[in-house]
Amino acid sequence: MKNMNSELKILLVVIFFSLLVYIGVEPFAHSQMHKHVEGHNFVYDGTADIQEAKKEKKEAKKKFWAEVKKIAALKGDAQAGEATYAVCMGCHNGSGVPMGGVIPPNLDHAGALYDKNYLIALIKDPAMASNVDHVYKDTTMHPMGSIKSMITNDQDIANVVAYLKEKKSGEVTPQEAYIEACGRCHANRYVKWTQIGFVPKTKADIKTGQDPELLKFKEKVANAQIDLSKYLGKLPPDLSIIIRARSEHFLETFIEDPQSQLPGTAMPRVGLTKESFEKVMEYLEYSGDAKKPNRDSLGWKVILYFIIFTILAYLWKKQVWSKLH
Numbered sequence: 260m261k262n263m264n265s266e267l268k269i270l271l272v273v274i275f276f277s278l279l280v281y282i283g284v285e286p287f288a289h290s291q292m293h294k295h296v297e298g299h300n301f302v303y304d305g306t307a308d309i310q311e312a313k314k315e316k317k318e319a320k321k322k323f324w325a326e327v328k329k330i331a332a333l334k335g336d337a338q339a340g341e342a343t344y345a346v347c348m349g350c351h352n353g354s355g356v357p358m359g360g361v362i363p364p365n366l367d368h369a370g371a372l373y374d375k376n377y378l379i380a381l382i383k384d385p386a387m388a389s390n391v392d393h394v395y396k397d398t399t400m401h402p403m404g405s406i407k408s409m410i411t412n413d414q415d416i417a418n419v420v421a422y423l424k425e426k427k428s429g430e431v432t433p434q435e436a437y438i439e440a441c442g443r444c445h446a447n448r449y450v451k452w453t454q455i456g457f458v459p460k461t462k463a464d465i466k467t468g469q470d471p472e473l474l475k476f477k478e479k480v481a482n483a484q485i486d487l488s489k490y491l492g493k494l495p496p497d498l499s500i501i502i503r504a505r506s507e508h509f510l511e512t513f514i515e516d517p518q519s520q521l522p523g524t525a526m527p528r529v530g531l532t533k534e535s536f537e538k539v540m541e542y543l544e545y546s547g548d549a550k551k552p553n554r555d556s557l558g559w560k561v562i563l564y565f566i567i568f569t570i571l572a573y574l575w576k577k578q579v580w581s582k583l584h
Contacts, residue, residue, distance in 0.1 A: 293509075296509075296512045296519045296520055297512075298508070298511055298512045298515055299515060299516070300533060301374060301515055301531060301532055301533045301536060302374075302376075303374050303376040303377045303380065303528075303530065304324060304327075304328065304376060305320060305321070305323065305324025305325075305327070307390075307516050307518075307519060308320050308324065308387075308390055308516075308518075309321055309324070311390075311516075311518050311519070311522070316392075316393075320387070323380070323383070323384065323387050324380070326383065326413075327376055327379050327380045327383060328376075329413070330379050330383070330413045330416050330417050331375060331376055331379055331417075333413060333414060333417040334417070334421075335417035335418045335419075335420055335421025335422075335424075336417075336418045336421060337418070337421040337422045337424075337425040337426060338422075339415075339418045340415075340417075340418030340419040340420070340421050340422030340423070341422045341426065343410060343415050343418055343419050343422075344419055344422050344423075346406070346409045346410060347366065347406075347419070350363040350403070351363050351364065351365065351366045353365050353367075355455060355456065357483055357486050357487075358402055359401075359402025359403075359490060360402060360486045360487055360489055360490025360491070361402060361443055361444060361486070361487060361490055362443045362454070362455065362483070363402075363403075364439055364440075364443060365439055366423065366427055367427060367439075368427060368428065368429065368431045368435060368436075368439060369423045369427045370423040370424040370425065370426070370427040370428035371427075371428040371429060371430070371431050371532075371535070372431060372436060372439060372440060372531060372532065372535045373423075373529075373530045373531060373532065373535070374530055374531070374532050375420060375424060377528075377530030378420045378423060378424075378530070379416055379417070379420050381403075381530065382406060382410055382416045382419060382420070383407070383416060384398055384407055385398070385401045385402075385403040385404060385406065385407075386398035386400075386401040386404065388528070388530070389401075389527030389528045389530075390516060390517070390518050390527070390528045391525060391526075391527045391528075393523065394525050402490070431535070431538060432538070433538045433539070433541040433542035433545065434542055436531075436535050436538035436539050436542065437538075437539050437542040437543065438452070440529050440531055440535065440539055441498065441529070441539060442454070444487060444491070444495040444526075445495050445496065445497065445498045446497045446498070447497060447498050447499050447546050448497055448499050449499040449500075449546045449547060449549075450546045453480045453483075454480065454483045454484060454487060455479055455480055455483050458473075458476065459472060459473065459476055461473050490525075491525045491526065492525050495526070498543060498546075498547075499546060499547055500547045501543060501547065502540070502543045502544050502546075502547040502548055503547055503548060507540065510540065510543075511536065514529055514531060514536060514539070515528070515531075515536070516528055
């Protein structure tokens, strides 16, 4: 009985210090090594931009987002917006041709993926909306900057956004959310995704052992990556295992506002809604940790095994030691 009490005390001491390290020391160390960033729940009203802006840019940011708020209050006409949207089709046509270093996104699900205020801001001034105006001396130099001179009327902007929200919406799969929001810049080798699309399934030539179609595709990918590197300053990372490398909080705040976690980065704000972000995360989890559902379903069985094993080990120990007392 005395031995059992001693062992129980030792177990409690081990549990105490393990919990102290896990609950107290580790989070504290993490907080000292990494700054804490508060999220804004994917609300795009300029609050974060104004807080982060340098003194000389704060007034311009305040004015810009105040104008966005004013446009958001207007009642948009989707039918009229459809006619104005024709201007957008010159670039956003699904051709997959890089423009200014990046392939313009497909807008088939823009209304479902992106926040209304963000879409308004994006049409009004893409560089300001994306919070990368620090990269350009003149925001018209942004690859999408010309839209500022094409759609200038506040009502026209409200109409186009109403059209996107009404006609370019619908159900979006996690894969579609990832491709449209992230896939034009970030590859994902675990699902064979490149910046210009999925790696095609082809067959090698019997005589040469080479695959001409695959070689052509790889050449296109390489050229797209060169253009992208020039546009952003460096090639964006492959996101295959980002779900394991970073916490969900980091990814949420980074996607919501890249400047909050990496000041000065050329990565633009994407403008996702909370629901769209969750779908992107779902796809990243699928691509980077495909076995998670299997582990989750197996977890309770492992815990049950350890409980039964512990009980049996204790009964066996009790029986063995009973003969020695």
